[in-house]
Amino acid sequence: MSTRRVAVVGAGMTRFVRRALETPKELAWQAARMALDSCGLTLADVDAVCIGSAPEAFDGVHMKGEYLADGSGAWGKPVMRSYVGGGTGVFLGAHGWYHVASGLFDVVLVVAEEKMSSYVPHPQAAFLTIFDHTTERPLGPNLLWIFALEMNRYMHTYGISKRDIAQVAVKNKRNAADHPAALLGDASITVDDVLNSEVLAWPVQRLDVSPVSDGAVAVVMASERAAQRITDRPVWVQGVGWNLDTAYWTNRDLAYPEYVERAARMAYDMAGVREPRKEIHIVEPYDPFDYKECHHLEGLLLADRGKAPELVAHGVTLRHGSMPSCPSGGLLGVGNPIAAAGLMKIAEVFWQLRGEAGARQVPGRPERGLAQAWGDLMQVGTVVILGTQKPA
């Protein structure tokens, strides 16, 4: 049985900000409205809604998907919220894809919303509740600590320096200076700025990390028939993949994200991509920390193990390089409202492939791009491959 083709036909996003005055419903509404307007649709054209949002602990709202439903345009419609922690935003691309590819729906509105600022004084404390209630929570861990462990392991295994990795933060924050929705764009930031920033949990320093943010992103996905009615420039979903590893993260070698590789292979297989380094033209890997972009480029098989920092040093992943990485500015520059940040990566690939990325546009008419996210206890990988060519 051949799989029904699915396209992305519209996208919208709010500004990513430190503390939004809007309620979560209002943020979702703004992004959904922009996405529909971008392709000339109204809610009457939408058959189903997919919602993504990360822990309810941020908002303190139980059953957050139900709460967000009307703001996301789902009143009276089929609506489902999918959830894989930090991987949620890119997983939404797969969630929307299978809604349409199943044949049950022609037009699906996909909305990701995150409001972290409701959690005071700082949402980092909410992350305590992601740890194992028996073996880990009593130790009082937070995410910065475990990612510091992972960053250390990555640097140690391959002999990578902090300076090598800091270049990723510089690249992304500079890229974000061209993004009208960005929170932390900075055209003049330097590697020394990163290396001199406050130490949070060695080797992680403040400018190695993406900021806490509020925001929402939405995309519209459509069947082939509907897409061709809506736009003459649909961007096709060529591949999707996701993979969840064991909860026992302490048993993993943190130097390499196997789960990202497995998710990537699932997506490459579906997309018919045999040589990803030649066939992926732009990439939006998940970059909540600068070392994570390197980690993920390796897991995506776009760089040799331990060699991803050389790509940025040699200019390969700059916006004008041969494989631009995070041309949006990524989480490090645009911001990290968790689920929304992941879907922002899909929106960015959509805009880049359509040539609509404005000052952020990469040269050379890219034909295929990849968005990837990661989450849970250094445990889940989610991948979506978009392209201008209709899948076979």
Next chain:
Amino acid sequence: MSTQAAIVGVGWAGFRPVTPEASYKELMYEAAEAAYADAGFDPRTDVDSFVTVAEDFHEGTSIFDEYVPDQLGAAGRPVHTITGDGLHGLAAAVMQILTGRFRIVVVEGHSKASNILTLPEITAYAMDPVLNRPLGAHPLALAGLEASRYLHETGTSRAHCAAVAAKNRRNALRHPSAAYGADVSAEQVLAAETVASPLGRLEISEPADGAIVMVLAAAEAARTLSAHPIWVRGVGWATDSPTLESRQWARALYAERAAAMAYRMAGIAAPADAIQFAEVDDTYAYKELQHLEALGLCQAAQAGPMTADGATQPGGRLPVNVSGGSLGGGHLLEAAGLARALEVVLQLRGQAGARQLHHITTGLAQSWRGVPTASGAVAVLSASPDGRTT
């Protein structure tokens, strides 16, 4: 298209008011092991995708999918959460199979409600934080308000609701896994203390612990794996307004929309003729009546009288909640809808023991996400791909 996914394995653990001897992981493992044995395969090699349903605040853990893969045999595989009812998870699995890229998909739902010390307070966190929560209403007060409106608009009586509660708790006596079976009469239900007017103590389901795992397969694999695949002919889900101020209070609009979608997919034009028995949400006794009307299984405002006439008893024209439902079996939180579907599967397979119905080929399962939502899902299951006698 509507006959391409089938249920080929089911397993469950529980259902009991408390399970101090088992963690949620152990409950899930027990259910998964039984489902995989039922389907006759190895989850580590034969499953293409796993779907789990959970809500963080019920689990007491943020990002609950972290703790799912190990006990399901799913580590290193495609796994994701749907923060919905088990029937939403079932629908997600069906969609994955219908894409043609997934051959076998596993769905898991569970409840460790006995770990939740403050369930009403947790439920209250689902209310709009700006507009509703400051009012401090107990979740059951909302259910009471809705029940009042439903009774008022339809002329349904409290005695009709009591008949539902008595029927379901008695039905549960014939279900070895049901947690709250009781030989109570409608009179006893009416005489019980009022909790949130008009709801009495025995018209409110109590939570239970348990886990349910189902294995779904694409048509070809289903026929290979199972001598009695149960075909998912239709799935549907919908929400009315999540905002209390702007929804239908007497009608379960979400169930009407979800059913319309499922019937359309199943090719069912006259549901009252096609559906031979139903397992519907009965979190509160009046909800069973409201849902039967929304599902088109009886005329508007007729579910109460029909119940009083015995039509929804196991020997009646349309047996409803033969399993005992949530009132008799215990409410399984996110797994509640899977419990409804589980009973439909067991009945269609002829494995329902003392409560087995006869001459049935098609049944319906329906769920509601509970107060304060207006959201739910429906599945239409048959013993044959087209619902005719095999």
